[in-house]
Amino acid sequence: GENVEQHPSTLSVQEGDSAVIKCTYSDSASNYFPWYKQELGKRPQLIIDIRSNVGEKKDQRIAVTLNKTAKHFSLHITETQPEDSAVYFCAARGSARQLTFGSGTQLTVLP
């Protein structure tokens, strides 16, 4: 089945700096890659997603890039703000058509 690895597990950045979280996947048939943000004690919420026919997608300060050849995708957050502090999860939808999640990245934005 699909295997998704996510790095780093923790990330601290200064307010205003950029943050990058990277994920790799194993199933070459994976075609959908969402990113979720989870604040403490809350539900995961979708922040951006990308499909396999697109190499990059941007939504204001958030962007996702996909490299199908290398089987990795990344989340980029620019001009980070304290409210960006949360756990971020990547996921991939493989040939079994189920979402497999990475283990999460705790992002802390320092004021």
Next chain:
Amino acid sequence: NAGVTQTPKFQVLKTGQSMTLQCAQDMNHEYMSWYRQDPGMGLRLIHYSVGAGITDQGEVPNGYNVSRSTTEDFPLRLLSAAPSQTSVYFCASSYSYDIGGETQYFGPGTRLLVL
């Protein structure tokens, strides 16, 4: 729309007890799923359903049962609770199982403690 709702929010069980975690959605979503979230392990799929009357196993199905008699409801049953089932349980739904409808929306979660 209430979206995806879950009850209870928090539950304490003794080893060997059974219980049902409730999940409902009012978005007419075809696909529903249950995940458990443990520290450092992300979300792992327990069971899923692609429509009323159809269910299948995910990555970690042992000790859990599901049924889908209506489009709206997808309850998760713990048959005989064990301490290893202490976790946060999330229900999620998406419009469909097919490309274009696969964005999943999560419920608020149920925190379960098994003593």
